[in-house]
Amino acid sequence: MSTVVKTKIKKDDTVQIIAGKDKGKSGKVLRIDRKNGRLVVQGLNMVKKTVRPKNQQDKGGIIDIEAAIDTSNVMIICKKCGPTRIGYKLDGDKKKRICKKCGETF
Numbered sequence: 001m002s003t004v005v006k007t008k009i010k011k012d013d014t015v016q017i018i019a020g021k022d023k024g025k026s027g028k029v030l031r032i033d034r035k036n037g038r039l040v041v042q043g044l045n046m047v048k049k050t051v052r053p054k055n056q057q058d059k060g061g062i063i064d065i066e067a068a069i070d071t072s073n074v075m076i077i078c079k080k081c082g083p084t085r086i087g088y089k090l091d092g093d094k095k096k097r098i099c100k101k102c103g104e105t106f
């Protein structure tokens with residue numbers, strides 16, 4: 001049985017990395033892999049990847065590419081108060097994501 005990891009973070013959120021080599025850096029979420037609880041942040045957690053030549057003119061080579069980060073290693077950034085946790089607030093019958101510290105909506 002597969003479980004989907006619950007994360008409140010969405011694509012295009014700005015997050016800060018709280019563990020690992022890019023700790024303290026922030027960037028925009030490009031993709032989320034909800035099945036594995038991982039996400040890719042633009043320009044962060046870069047790894048070298050070897051690319052095979054596509055044709056005889058192309059030599060291939062090594063490129064830098066973003067590697068996925070565990071969602072537990074990032075925090076969303078509130079534009080008012082910085083890295084924070086996401087809470088929810090009901091607005092009519094809609095559930096809104098809010099900053100747990102200051103109540104700012106995301």
Ligand SMILES: [Zn+2]
Binds near residue numbers: 078103
């Ligand atoms: Zn806030």
